[in-house]
Amino acid sequence: MKSSSFSDRATDLLSQLISLRTVNPMERPYAGTHPVERPVTEYLQDLFQRFDVEVSLEACSDLHENLLIRVAGTTSAPASLFESHVDTVPADGWTDRAFTPRVEKGRIYGRGACDDKGSLAAMVLAVLNLLETGLRPPQTILLLAAGDEECAQTGICHFAKTHEEQIGRGVFGEPTSCIPIIQHKGTIRWDISVRGRSSHSSEPQKGRNAILDMLHVIDRLQTLQDELTQGHSTTFISPPTLTVTMINGGQTRNALPAECTCAVDFRIVPGMDCGEASRFVIDSVNSLGLETVHGPFQCFAPPLSTSPDDPFAVAALEVCREQLSKPVEMTSAPYGSDASRMPPGGPAIVLGPGNIENAHTIDESVELQQVVDCARIYQRLMMHDWST
Numbered sequence: 001m002k003s004s005s006f007s008d009r010a011t012d013l014l015s016q017l018i019s020l021r022t023v024n025p026m027e028r029p030y031a032g033t034h035p036v037e038r039p040v041t042e043y044l045q046d047l048f049q050r051f052d053v054e055v056s057l058e059a060c061s062d063l064h065e066n067l068l069i070r071v072a073g074t075t076s077a078p079a080s081l082f083e084s085h086v087d088t089v090p091a092d093g094w095t096d097r098a099f100t101p102r103v104e105k106g107r108i109y110g111r112g113a114c115d116d117k118g119s120l121a122a123m124v125l126a127v128l129n130l131l132e133t134g135l136r137p138p139q140t141i142l143l144l145a146a147g148d149e150e151c152a153q154t155g156i157c158h159f160a161k162t163h164e165e166q167i168g169r170g171v172f173g174e175p176t177s178c179i180p181i182i183q184h185k186g187t188i189r190w191d192i193s194v195r196g197r198s199s200h201s202s203e204p205q206k207g208r209n210a211i212l213d214m215l216h217v218i219d220r221l222q223t224l225q226d227e228l229t230q231g232h233s234t235t236f237i238s239p240p241t242l243t244v245t246m247i248n249g250g251q252t253r254n255a256l257p258a259e260c261t262c263a264v265d266f267r268i269v270p271g272m273d274c275g276e277a278s279r280f281v282i283d284s285v286n287s288l289g290l291e292t293v294h295g296p297f298q299c300f301a302p303p304l305s306t307s308p309d310d311p312f313a314v315a316a317l318e319v320c321r322e323q324l325s326k327p328v329e330m331t332s333a334p335y336g337s338d339a340s341r342m343p344p345g346g347p348a349i350v351l352g353p354g355n356i357e358n359a360h361t362i363d364e365s366v367e368l369q370q371v372v373d374c375a376r377i378y379q380r381l382m383m384h385d386w387s388t
């Protein structure tokens with residue numbers, strides 16, 4: 001396909017995807033009668049209907065669904081997974097224009113432009129281009145338009161649990177400015193509650209103040225943060241972080257608080273295990289001798305730990321350098337993605353058009369040239385014979 005038509009097509013496709021609202025309610029009430037992703041999954045089903053590919057809609061929960069497009073390869077080698085997510089964060093503060101895409105000076109604006117419909121458009125374009133030119137990939141291509149990445153990752157988790165076919169490698173589209181991310185942090189979140197004993201505030205000595213006890217917990221978390229930072233030995237990725245993000249305690253102004261709860265967000269780095277890392281923090285807090293209760297994990301996502309020497313990562317980097325005609329290097333990210341939920345069997349990288357700083361913002365945008373470049377990068381990765 002000529003680059004002008006490729007660019008026009010990227011604009012049309014991405015505009016369509018932005019105008020189809022797929023806002024994840026993010027635990028807010030949801031009034032829709034169909035899964036969040038349905039407008040886009042329906043559109044993609046129509047788009048691929050005329051080709052000899054398997055298209056399957058997978059329900060992940062009452063609220064979310066995935067669409068899987070499977071392009072059979074010419075060999076029985078393990079498949080290549082290309083995943084982008086369909087859901088977006090809400091568009092509070094700019095609903096008047098968030099779903100009316102506009103193109104200005106080579107950029108397209110709208111909710112999901114870079115997170116994550118730019119990547120989805122580039123992956124779809126790459127597959128369409130292969131199919132229209134009659135090219136058959138050496139390895140089977142699995143194009144997964146996934147649901148619910150922004151909240152609970154039920155889309156990729158459902159896929160990893162139910163898809164039995166062997167997968168040799170995964171490319172997860174997220175805004176990385178077309179630079180391959182091979183490592184990112186994992187996330188563990190839970191609540192810590194401290195129980196005290198209430199009394200009238202005129203006689204605090206008769207009770208036990210749970211808020212004061214919580215100060216000891218927070219102090220311990222800060223000590224652990226300092227230890228984690230000191231023990232971190234690589235510059236490739238920033239140190240683990242242990243952050244108190246919310247706090248709640250007390251019932252009235254004239255009584256000692258009987259309970260105080262804080263929310264903990266723990267970002268772990270490659271080499272750390274979710275179970276061991278959380279146990280380390282919990283044991284340390286418990287050793288304070290306070291009456292503490294640890295709530296269930298709301299998030300328990302491992303880090304992405306692909307080696308810089310992995311042959312797939314090395315080859316992907318080379319493809320990016322050639323396509324972008326500049327000396328890019330593999331990198332890491334402090335945030336998480338579906339890539340760390342890659343089914344066992346192969347390495348994963350995160351790679352897509354757009355800058356993460358534009359994600360989740362008002363007037364989110366992506367540079368169209370990056371969408372085109374990334375579509376070409378994806379296409380080359382799809383046609384690469386990974387058995388040699």
Ligand SMILES: [Zn+2]
Binds near residue numbers: 115116149174175
């Ligand atoms: Zn995203």
